[in-house]
Amino acid sequence: MDALRGLAALAVVLFHYFDHYDRSHDHVTEPLFYIPWGDGGVQLFFVISGFVIFMTLQRAQRPMDFVVSRFSRLYPGYWAAILVTTFTVQALEVDYYQRPMLDVVLNFTMLQRLSFIPADDIEGAYWTLYVELWFYVAMLALFTLRLLRHIEAFLLLALGVSWAWWAGEYWGGSGFWGWNLTTSFGLVFGQIPFFVIGIGLYRLHMRERPSMALLVILAALATIPVQHPFELLAAALVAIAAFALILTGRAGFLRQPVLVWLGAISYSLYLIHNYAGRSLILRLQDDAGWSANASVAAALVASLVLATVLTYLVERPAQRLIRRWYASWRSHTNRPRPVVVKAS
Known part of the structure; x- marks a missing residue:
């Protein structure tokens, strides 16, 4: 599954370096190839x-377990990536990507x-983290309220919210x-179907109400081509096929x-590749005269x-440190206090 996430990240990187770069700056020479479907890697992330x-x-045993797990996974690498991106676009003097x-x-x-x-956003790819963060908040709320046993009902409700949002914009304007x-x-509302598919796949895998899980997956698949370009339905189908291979050991x-x-x-690559990488491409092409393929490489x-x-010097060490601190804190707070007995 991590390898699948890595391939999705690579697809997004190449999309930003070839297709999306051309929209903003134009390559000085014709690139070797384009991958207009590469942005579908984002939706694969959401399914995963x-x-x-x-x-x-x-x-998780308690809500704070989940909060610490997600915080340690997302924020340390994200903070480091903000500094790297800011420093790089400043050092390369690319005004187009600089932010106050x-x-x-x-x-x-x-x-x-x-x-x-x-x-x-100081980096165009960060919108997906914002979407993920709200997904975590919604799932944490269901977990805290002990409503996960009714998850299929809430997934269908979430798809209903997605449809209502789309209908309002379609008939009433943006x-x-x-x-x-x-x-x-x-x-956030527009990406709901992809998270629904991921949860449905997990429920199918665990054989927890599989008929309902299949229903929510089909409902999400029916939603995607109405609300999104057709290639995102293809991305969802690719994700389902990949999960089928993974979960059946093939x-x-x-x-x-x-x-x-x-x-x-993959996480660090996704966070730092876009504006910093495209700034480097711009400088190599405009100042050094490199070809599109050489600068992208x-x-x-x-x-x-x-x-x-x-990943190995910031993201993972910080993750281990935070989780060790939390485990130590939990063990300390759960330790029974000695009973004081007054002697008569």
Whole structure:
């Protein structure tokens, strides 16, 4: 599954370096290839998150277990990536990707897309983290209220919210729901079907009400082509096929060492590749006269190396440190206090 996440990250990277770069700057020479479907890797991330997060909640004993698990997974690497991206675009003097310092500071919250926070993403790929964060909040609420046993009903309700949002925008225009709600939650509502598929796949895998799980998966698949471009339905179907291979033990080819490594660094790679990598491509093409393919190759190698460094020197050590501290704190607070007996 980590290897699958790594392939999704690589697809997004190549999409940003080839297709999306051309939209902003134009390559100086024609690239070797384009992958217009590469942005579908994001939706594959969401399907994987739906599967993994529900699995994580099944193992959690208390809400704080889940909070610490997700915080330690998301925030340390994210904070490091903010610093790397900010420093890189400043050092390469690419004004197009620079953001005010207030935006940089507010991005540390990961809540910069809320309408009342005066900041933009300092990195275009960060919108997906905001979506994931709200998915975690919703799942944490269900876990805290002990409603996960009714998860299929809530998944269908969530799909209903997605349909209502889409219908309002389709017939009433992009401002139908109001600027505040659209700015803060429009992206979140649109990605609901992909998380639903991931949770449904987990329920199928665990044989927990499989008929209902299949129903919510089919409902999500019926939702995607109406609300999104057709290639995102293809991404969802690819995700389902990949999970079918993994869960039936037929995905041994994904255990190749290079794919395992790519999966291990996928989060850091996703966080630091975009604006920093595209800034490097711009400088190599405009100042050094490199071809599109050579500049993209250099940016890809630099991103892979830097992602590896961040993963093994920042992301994973910080994750272990936070979780060890939490385990120590839990053991201390759960330790029975000695009973004081007054002698007569």
